[in-house]
Amino acid sequence: KQWYQRRVRGDGSGNMLWEDFFDIMKGKMLERNPEEEIRKAFTLFDDEGTGKITLRNLRRVARELGENMTEEELRAMIDEFDTSGTGEIDLNRFMSIMSGDL
Secondary structure (H helix, E strand, O other), rough: OOOHHHHHOOOOOOOOOOHHHHHHHHHHHHHOHHHHHHHHHHHHHOOOOOOEEEEEHHHHHHHHHHOOHHHHHHHHHHHOOOOOOOOOEEHHHHHHHHHHOO
């Protein structure tokens, strides 16, 4: 049995206390590598493997998520974070954006 199964209430209901659930989930979240999670998110945008997020990539992801964004809104998102003036966002910039290191 896994360690968290020992924390399930002994009344046969299969339920556990909120505090126990929270402790388990907190432990699971702390096991994750935030940098690796951000890299995985980047690859969802960069489906061509260019190492850059382009307007086309952003448009595709917005459409896949069901977001009805105008071309101007998408361009503004790229422009806001594109400090190099290339019209693209590279992995390092994306990591800064996602980790709040702007």
